[in-house]
Amino acid sequence: MVLFLLNQGWSKEEMRANLSGYFLLLALLALASLALAGVTMGHATRQAAYLLPALVAGVFVGSRLMPRVTSDVHRRISAVVLVLTGLDGLGTGLAALL
Secondary structure (H helix, E strand, O other), rough: OOHHHHHHOHHHHHHHHHHHHHHHHHHHHHHHHHHOOOOOOOOHHHHHHHHHHHHHHHHHHHHHHHHHHHHHHHHHHHHHHHHHHHHHHHHHHHHOOO
């Protein structure tokens, strides 16, 4: 999704709004699917509560930095994070094979 939005040439505000909506919908659908499947949510709920302060801090910092970052710098940072995430996934997959 991030790669698609980077390719659209949208502003950083448009990207942020679309990604926020996309990930909110994705999370709600995942929770509904797990609940319908009867999956025990105790561990997941505890883990979400544990990670909530980091989420709030990230939203706060991101909201403060967003106006200071140009669209070009935002695009480059997004691309770098995307590449690093891909490399992490590749490394995790290769490590599982060994």
